[in-house]
Amino acid sequence: MSGLRVVAAGFAPTIQDLGRPHVQHLGVPPSGALDPVALAIANAMVGNPPGAAALELRVMGPTLEVEADSARVALVGTVAALEVQGERGGPVDSNRSVRFGRGTKFRIGGLSDTGVAYLAVEGGIDVPEIYGSRATYTRSQIGGIEGRAVKDGDLLPLAQDSVGERSEMKCPSLDWARVSGPIRVVLGPQDDFFSDDSIAGLFAETYTCTREADRMGIRLDGPALTHVKGHDIVSDGIVTGAIQVPGNGMPILLLADHQTTGGYPKVGTVISADVPRLGRLRPGDEICFEQVSVEDAQAARAELEAARAKVIDRFERAGAWLDEAALYRENLVSGVVGPMD
Template sequence: MTTHLRVVAAGPSSTVQDRGRFGYQRYGVSVAGAADPLLHAAANALVGNPADAGVVEFTMMGDTLTVEGGPVRLAVAGDAPLFVDDQPVSSWTSLRLRDGETLRIGALRDGVRGCWAVEGGMALDPVLGSVATHSRSRLGGLHGGALKAGDRIPLRLAAAVDRGESTLDPSLLPPRGEVIRVVLGPQDDAFTPAGIAAFLGGEYSVSHEADRMGYRLTGPVIEHARGFNITSDGIPLGAVQVPGTGQPIVLLADRQTTGGYPKIACVIGPDVAALAQKKPGDRFRFRAVTVAEAQAIHAQHRAVMDGLPGLLRAAGGFALYDSERLLGFNLIGGAITGWE
């Protein structure tokens, strides 16, 4: 029998994501992929998956899942309360669930996106080389959109290995500050010096028009030098477009492939994820860095992601021990001594 996870209740926007669908933007196909690649990689590391395996990314509120078959090993990367059959368990720690057990992922205490991964991965057919969901085009994932109650997610492993569990201390991950770093361009010459000064000197907040495609921001108006239309060109991850309102839009994972507003800057890769964790009303500032500085920051961030398996530790408590090891211990000797 194929092992499944049955979705009892789905978060408001839970989608299957991996690193994304690369090489097809020229055909109008968006990249998609995890909005926070560090959490994506951390969830996979906790269950022993390759870093690029598909996970489920949830927004604000997580999912409720019941194991059908199994056992199944899962892990949640993100600061959310977790419950197995109403008993509290820890996030950032792998969990081995038996047939019929239910995991409930509550609301995130910090940030707006979390990820959960299952050992061995989900048995989904890639579309153009990726299982990432792009909901606007109904591409990838389980059925081209967000999870919903009643979905059954097929798993590649019939049964998780009976072994010790792993945990990751999130304080070891790079901190996310209130400054979002950018490289100016490619059309920074389409803005006045006053416009660029406003962009770099002011404080912006995330508006309520914010999703995986992009964040519309509210803050100082950015002045154009010669209108706000350009010949449409490619949209990279983190591009900061400025339409006629003078209010910037930062394009994220589900961004369109081309656009006709001038781009004053691009958010550097690690800070795109930091921005994607901000909720409407959160405030921050932009700071310009050079291309060389951005490359150095990216290299450091990549080294952290590649080194995630080395940051794992054995989970404490009984999650560390299987039944064979427990039977090898003298579990009552201390109690007898205490009665003497």
């Protein structure tokens, strides 16, 4: 079987695509990429459709070895480089595609500039689909490789044993991943459970992302919200981006692996256009919120889709990366001739 061998896994990477939101009514969380924009851009760079399964990286990337005739990869969403190992190795810039031959070993180090990045492979990572998705959801052990994070020694199966030579592509700017400004929120559905002063404070104050964060959600630290109708409700549906507020008044931003129902009131919901920004947050990052209407949210989503398409349309050709080890294995000279021959 062709694949990428995991020499060292790093910090619990998982295989993700665009998830399975269509089965939440069955109690199955959507999962999928924390940053679907970065996933789509990474996939476009290697010629895949937007939702092809890729490796989602957080905190620290893996060391991988190509066990295929060739593979084309792209690391997107971070400035961290791919470090090709061996005597003739060296760094390969992120946010570009590169073709590696069999036996090439490369490492991705710490992601100091973002909460999440993606390693896409031409053809995609070929694990079985569960409910129409290859996304990993570790709490129920479905999707990915045995429903768990990737570990040392795993083989990430590839859909293609080899990829053709072509011009490599790069994304000349990471501006799309460095969007700043308030996180936009639509109030509800239980905003009436909170005092008016609390809601005003939510949009006036700054909150800090704590270390209590995973693919399920991020706990925030900042001004506590005051409940006026208690902090328990009859469990109802949860969506990605919901801001749930338990009894201590500290908001929780719910991400891709969120539960499908919950019994804490939700003061608001982060609009879908800003959900990718949540995935990029790191412990210690400060955020603030802005209230918008449903109509504003719909317009922002259309703008995001247009901006993503523009990033892909503006890909540039990348200079070739020379695999010297592969070059030296080839018989490039069949003989020597003299000047008179």
